[in-house]
Amino acid sequence: MYSNVKSILNLFTTASLLALLLAGSARAQLQIEIVDGVEGALPIAVVPFDFGGAEMGPETPIHEVIAADLQRSGLFDPLSVADMIDRPSRPPEVSLGTWRLLKVDYVAMGRWIPGSDGLSGEIEYHLVAVHSGRTLFSRAIAAGPGAFRLRAHQIADAIYQELTGAPGAFASRIAYVKVSDVGTDAEQFELIVADSDGYGPQTIVRHSEPIMSPTWGPEGRRLAYVSFATGRSNVIIQDIFSGQRDIVADGRGINGAPAFSPDGELLAMSLSRSGNSEIWVRTLATGRMEQLTEHYAIDTEPAWSRDGRQIFFTSDRAGRPQIYSVRRNGTGIARVTFEGDYNSRVSVDPYTGMLAMVHGGQANFRIAVFDRESNRLRVLSPGRMDESPSFAPNGRMVLYAAREGEQGVLAAVSVDGRFRQRLVLSDGDVREPAWSPLIQ
């Protein structure tokens, strides 16, 4: 049963990637540039994959997607294809001496093995360590038209995991809000989903009224967000493949700040139907509503702990916004942050449980990570108007929104703060990024 569901999901994924491929070329996409690089990035060669002369190779060659992913992580320094002397596609073809001369530590390569229909088939891929001459892995993955980019990201994830010990996060998506014709009568808000490298942006919903706070379901196919389409805030859950939309909160006052529980069955929100904003939890299958907080302060921006037993939230019950935690049953409210005037909008690292947040004062808001065990807060971003942090599914990067003049841009920074990149859209203002879970 479960594998059935999974294969249907895969089918959807393939179909939608195909749609993204078709729709993608005409649309403005995020351009990623590296701001602060890391010294000592691993030299690696990603050799062009052997498609046996078949002209059915993917639109963007697989090796280019892999090399760009590895480079964007900040941990790898891929060799340019022009500098490669030979092009092995299997480990026995690797002449170690040549790669040693090129000062390359690792060689990744692969080839396409067509199936009986000539369309679908397998990509076989390998990773060789040049110094030891050892083959670190040899694997194959099924691929067909429309799935090559996803497979390339998954191969990049495999290489990343083999060489860093942590899972990769390339086979994932990002959602963000784009505003065009800002401040004019033609102002448009769009909720956009793109691959993690900015490729293939697709508009999920578009409106002249604000769209806010997109967040992913743990399965990576549902997005919850806030829409002002009715003139009031509503919380909506939308399936990005089928387009099905459900309004899950439209009560009096604010309906905002949705957050899926780790099992995807509950949605925490901030609702002010009782008079001012409180944290509520909705059981999605039954529609049952539970109120977790009861205080005249603003209680908002809930974020689930990894085990789903606690919810972190922003509250100004002590005067200024700080992070608090509450147990799933509404008991045990405790203050979490004490350092600084203003801490808000927690994102929980899905890997270590560390917290990222907006940390600031009067006119400088930056992204910081807070380790609850050591009680240490570390500022990661330069400011001044940084907000909306969202952890990568492997916990290694934090994606966030920044402002450059009057334009909103996205940026990503490694959790050690050493590596940073900008994601810029040529036209329009981008904000509120949300990084999806890994695509299986």
Add this chain to the structure above:
Amino acid sequence: MNFASKIFLVSILALFLGACATDTRDEPAEPDTPRQPTVDPRPVDVDRVDPANFADSRNLDNPDSTLSQREIYFEFDSAVVRPEYLRIVGAHAAYLRANASARMLLEGHADERGSREYNLGLGERRGNSVLDLMLAEGANSGQIEVVSYGEERPVCRQSSDNCWERNRRVEIVYTAR
């Protein structure tokens, strides 16, 4: 002439008079040419409205009347209505008292600083502060609805103190007069 065009005429007239008044105040006196009393050539076919009559809907568009003022501004991260705005709130509360069928939206807004959802809460809190004052002045709660837009609908888009001040506001919007 219908009611709407009367209101339009009154407001144009008022704007015109208002503009004249400010212009002459700043000009130095010219002793050589004795000033002629200015006479508006247009016939005054509309009743003059007492700007202090907060029951009269025509004052909603009369720039001389407090009722034409619909914005209340706030300090950073604060929802306290400053004393200088009590006059505006009082005038609109009086209007609601006198016009039972009137309905208003209090749109709460915040500046861009800090996180968006917190600012949504802050915008609502500002709207509620104004609502509470209106109710204390005798308006009926069924006449007023608070809606927060947080920082999503700024009137000014630079990252500066001046801009932030203008964005931290509650806008009074009549949905029925």
